[in-house]
Amino acid sequence: MDLQKNFVDSVNLFFKEKGKEWLDSLPELISYCEEKWSLSMRDPYTLSVNYVAPAIKEDGTEVVVKICIPGEGFLDELEALRLFKDQGMASLLDYDQEKGIFILEKLSPGHTLAEISDHAEACRCAAHVMSNIIVPAPSETRLPTTKGREENLRRTFNQNPNGFGPFSKETLEKALNVFTYLNQTIEKYWLLHGDFHHYNILASEGDWLAIDPKGVVGEIEYDLIQYMLNRLPDHNVYDVTKTRVDVFTEELNLNKERLILYGYCHTVLSTTWTVDVDGSYEGNFHQFVAIFEKMYASTFGKSIEDRLLEDEF
Ligand SMILES: Nc1ncnc2c1ncn2[C@@H]1O[C@H](COP(=O)(O)OP(=O)(O)O)[C@@H](O)[C@H]1O
Ligand SMILES: [Mg+2]
Missing domain, CATH: 3.30.200.20 (Phosphorylase Kinase; domain 1)
Known part of the structure; x- marks a missing residue:
């Protein structure tokens, strides 16, 4: 075959x-x-x-x-x-x-959202799809949670206390603190798609529908990070990401601070998943760690470190 x-x-x-x-x-x-x-x-x-x-x-x-x-x-x-x-x-x-x-x-015609080249327009379509798949988390489920993602990063940190891949000890610790803070302050749990991005959103009779849900339990803000890491432009990744963050938070009435913080800790985590034995890693994911850090500072006028100092963990 x-x-x-x-x-x-x-x-x-x-x-x-x-x-x-x-x-x-x-x-x-x-x-x-x-x-x-x-x-x-x-x-x-x-x-x-x-x-x-x-x-x-x-x-x-x-x-x-x-x-x-x-x-x-x-x-x-x-x-x-x-x-x-x-x-x-x-x-x-x-x-x-x-x-x-x-x-x-x-689904028919079935082409993916990646065919829409205007980033803001594609993002508005994706927000529309997301608004149609908002479902509260079931009380009992086998599905993984964002707490599990935090634990996954904690295990990597415990096994590599001096740093891992491109990350220093301090960065791993910071990302872990952000994850802990977010998980400890969740007000409502939702069923998440778990792999929400352009290639899992298909055109269907004049509308857009999702396919390929992996299933995770957590906050909607977390579910949108995977989208940010896909269909990247050759230049101005920061600007496109900022547009996506703005469109999603406006269209879906989400918490921008939590979205950016999830962006930060999730992209540290997903970069650690790509670290190879020879120390190489996925640069496309890694670039977002700095992007979300910069976006946090320019949006809220303080660093993520400063924000962490405001709450006790
Ligand atoms: N229900 C569907 N209708 C039309 N095309 C589909 C459908 N499900 C999957 N596809 C096509 O198959 C591709 C792979 O399917 P997907 O479920 O995303 O698999 P994977 O889990 O391997 O990503 C999709 O990108 C899409 O092009
Ligand atoms: Mg898929």
């Missing part, structure tokens, strides 16, 4: 031996889907670590088949898709938990 090279590389990188076995079993899984749901699968979309392809059912209905490696990620996405049912998101039509398969409503 001829598979996209980036897809094969990513699956092998993330899932190692399990990924290789899964790739080998893909032809079988595709036949399984075609038989179980009486459909015919077409060529896949551009893939990352899941096999996603349009398909046509015997009665002519178009659907999308998403085949994932079964496990935690699949179960989180399943719970999120169910909780977001009828909420500005492509519908889940059926699934197979054991084999890690979703059958989804096919």
